[in-house]
Amino acid sequence: MKKVKYLIILISIIVLSWVLPKSSQLMRDNALPNNMVYYSSVEHSFVSLYRDSKKNNLVRKNSRSGKIYSNSEFDSILPLLYYRQLVVDRKMPKEICGKKILLGDLQSKSFFYHMSPTKKNTPKIKLYTMFESNSGRVRLKMPLDFFRLTNKIEFINAEDNSVNIPKSEMFQNLFDINDFKFPAVLIATNPNPKKAYDEGSFILDSENHLFHLKMMNSKPFLKKINMPKDLHPVYISILEPLDHSFYAFVYGKYGKVYQLTTDNYRFQEIDCPKYDINKDKLKIMANPFFWTLSVINKDTKISYALLASNKKVIDKDTINFKGEYNHIENYTFPFVLSFESDYSNFLYPSFIINSYINILVNLFFLLIFIVILKIKKREMAIVPIVLILFTGIYGLISILIFEE
Amino acid sequence: MIWSLIYKEWKKTNYYILSILIVGLLFEAYLCLEILRSVRMVGMPHVWDVIINRNAFLFDGIKFFSLSIGVVLGLAQYLPEIKDKRIKLSLHLPLPEHKIIFTMVIYGQIVMILFSFIFMGFILLFTSFYFPCEIVTSVLLTILPWFLSGIVVNNLLAWICIEPTWKRRIFNIILSFIIINLFFISDYPSSYVNILIYIWIIIPLLIPSVLISVYRFKEGKQD
Numbered sequence: 160m161k162k163v164k165y166l167i168i169l170i171s172i173i174v175l176s177w178v179l180p181k182s183s184q185l186m187r188d189n190a191l192p193n194n195m196v197y198y199s200s201v202e203h204s205f206v207s208l209y210r211d212s213k214k215n216n217l218v219r220k221n222s223r224s225g226k227i228y229s230n231s232e233f234d235s236i237l238p239l240l241y242y243r244q245l246v247v248d249r250k251m252p253k254e255i256c257g258k259k260i261l262l263g264d265l266q267s268k269s270f271f272y273h274m275s276p277t278k279k280n281t282p283k284i285k286l287y288t289m290f291e292s293n294s295g296r297v298r299l300k301m302p303l304d305f306f307r308l309t310n311k312i313e314f315i316n317a318e319d320n321s322v323n324i325p326k327s328e329m330f331q332n333l334f335d336i337n338d339f340k341f342p343a344v345l346i347a348t349n350p351n352p353k354k355a356y357d358e359g360s361f362i363l364d365s366e367n368h369l370f371h372l373k374m375m376n377s378k379p380f381l382k383k384i385n386m387p388k389d390l391h392p393v394y395i396s397i398l399e400p401l402d403h404s405f406y407a408f409v410y411g412k413y414g415k416v417y418q419l420t421t422d423n424y425r426f427q428e429i430d431c432p433k434y435d436i437n438k439d440k441l442k443i444m445a446n447p448f449f450w451t452l453s454v455i456n457k458d459t460k461i462s463y464a465l466l467a468s469n470k471k472v473i474d475k476d477t478i479n480f481k482g483e484y485n486h487i488e489n490y491t492f493p494f495v496l497s498f499e500s501d502y503s504n505f506l507y508p509s510f511i512i513n514s515y516i517n518i519l520v521n522l523f524f525l526l527i528f529i530v531i532l533k534i535k536k537r538e539m540a541i542v543p544i545v546l547i548l549f550t551g552i553y554g555l556i557s558i559l560i561f562e563e
Numbered sequence: 564m565i566w567s568l569i570y571k572e573w574k575k576t577n578y579y580i581l582s583i584l585i586v587g588l589l590f591e592a593y594l595c596l597e598i599l600r601s602v603r604m605v606g607m608p609h610v611w612d613v614i615i616n617r618n619a620f621l622f623d624g625i626k627f628f629s630l631s632i633g634v635v636l637g638l639a640q641y642l643p644e645i646k647d648k649r650i651k652l653s654l655h656l657p658l659p660e661h662k663i664i665f666t667m668v669i670y671g672q673i674v675m676i677l678f679s680f681i682f683m684g685f686i687l688l689f690t691s692f693y694f695p696c697e698i699v700t701s702v703l704l705t706i707l708p709w710f711l712s713g714i715v716v717n718n719l720l721a722w723i724c725i726e727p728t729w730k731r732r733i734f735n736i737i738l739s740f741i742i743i744n745l746f747f748i749s750d751y752p753s754s755y756v757n758i759l760i761y762i763w764i765i766i767p768l769l770i771p772s773v774l775i776s777v778y779r780f781k782e783g784k785q786d
Contacts, residue, residue, distance in 0.1 A: 160774065163772065163774045164775055170738075170742075170768065171738055178744075282753035282756060284615045284701050284752075301608060301609070303608045304608075307695070315695050317608040317610075320692070350612070350616040498745075498748055499748060499749065504751045505754055506757060507757050507758065560734045561775075
């Protein structure tokens with residue numbers, strides 16, 4: 160019976176090590192400050208927009224000089240971001256950085272891009288959409304089939320859940336001719352039917368060769384792409400910008416980020432702060448002259464200003480977030496079991512042992528336990544003492560409830 | 564003697580089992596009809612699109628179904644035992660008490676496992692007619708933790724119901740509630756794929772917990 164009792168106590172300790180820290184986090188969690196950082200083509204420095212938590216107002220500030228701007232001044236120093244407002248106010252400059260700017264160019268060469276770890280670390284049904292890339296119509300039409308890529312390519316009709324054998328064989332022949340080595344390791348598509356146009360999918364084979372796959376006039380198109388030798392893609396994010404200048408962002412193994420351009424599939428390395436695709440967020444706010452690239456984690460937001468022409472860094476900015484580190488909680492809980500993560504939609508068991516100082520705190524809980532035993536005039540046994548020494552508050556609660 | 568115990572459990576629960584089967588199958592048939600209606604309204608390609616590209620899950624309605632039938636079956640099995648302390652009669656049988664109790668608990672577990680096979684099988688069969696194996700797999704990985712929760716709650720109800728004191732019973736309920744929450748952490752389809760093996764381990768680990776309640780009952784613990 161003792162074994163069963165301690166089994167229940169152990170289960171209780173494990174469950175408490177999950178639920179107590181999680182409940183504590185629910186009570187004290189705060190959102191990270193949402194500072195917008197953008198590189199001004201007028202001031203040639205970073206400017207930021209954030210909410211002052213004490214005065215509860217929006218602050219527009221030059222990161223280098225510390226100058227504070229009014230709303231209309233802020234619009235004027237960011238003409239490439241607030242061009243619509245400036246056009247309405249008739250304050251849009253005719254030239255920026257010594258070059259005439261056309262609104263059409265501004266719209267087509269500006270984009271916002273956001274990459275988060277959950278986009279990569281998410282359960283995915285391995286069926287993919289293939290649009291007709293050359294339909295001649297303005298709007299893309301949602302296809303009636305989906306394809307899978309296992310040891311061959313197969314198209315499945317959604318209407319009757321059957322394999323479209325002629326279409327599958329037609330595409331498979333092209334894979335064989337291009338010497339594609341199955342199984343595919345990475346498949347990147349953009350299944351959004353509201354995008355302006357479609358450039359198909361990018362597929363990495365088992366020998367680290369990248370291919371471009373699409374369907375044009377109902378015929379398959381497959382082209383092998385020459386990659387830099389040291390590039391081992393771990394993720395590809397397709398973005399079809401209005402100016403047709405690139406296909407995708409390719410993320411390499413060691414934190415490198417590349418732009419896959421439409422200039423004969425040339426890879427352009429993008430200067431980037433230290434970036435871990437599994438833990439950091441990446442944001443790009445692009446205009447025809449500069450890209451503001453930011454890497455955000457729970458401690459810092461590091462922003463680079465890049466020349467749009469060659470993606471080389473010309474300025475840097477760093478924002479440190481005030482530590483959310485809660486000393487009291489960290490010393491109370493000797494270890495934490497968790498299943499959820501901000502970086503993934505998968506559930507993973509994660510067991511983190513906190514500081515060695517927890518042993519001292521555990522001694523305090525052990526003292527409380529001994530006092531309670533004395534008050535209740537119960538005998539001390541070695542197993543509960545050892546359990547509380549190592550598991551602290553979890554052991555104390557479990558033993559007090561289930562020991563009797 | 565063991566067969567007599569099994570027969571006793573069957574007599575307690577036969578109408579409940581039949582009712583659960585009928586209601587369960589009707590409920591699942593209703594969910595399937597709803598899906599077929601959606602298909603008629605928007606077309607099958609669109610339904611595939613929302614499942615594949617927008618992570619929609621078609622069988623949300625089944626989420627707490629297994630938990631509910633686990634509770635119903637558990638109460639059907641154990642409430643009669645604690646009424647007027649009738650479990651005393653079972654414990655006086657010429658069998659080791661752990662065999663008596665485990666027979667009751669494992670009967671409930673086997674019935675719940677059979678229910679899980681039947682109800683999951685119905686859903687997966689329906690899904691396999693209209694959707695490819697990738698979607699069927701995703702449905703299975705999503706509903707499996709929910710059906711495991713029903714098996715676990717049936718086990719935990721033995722531990723809760725047979726416990727003689729309300730003070731300890733409340734703690735048992737709180738701990739059981741937290742354990743059951745493990746099966747409902749995330750609604751994201753297939754998110755449990757990496758921790759399913761750990762969840763399976765919970766089931767046999769919890770089976771002996773009822774022995775503590777029986778021991779405390781025999782010791783005459785009172786509030």
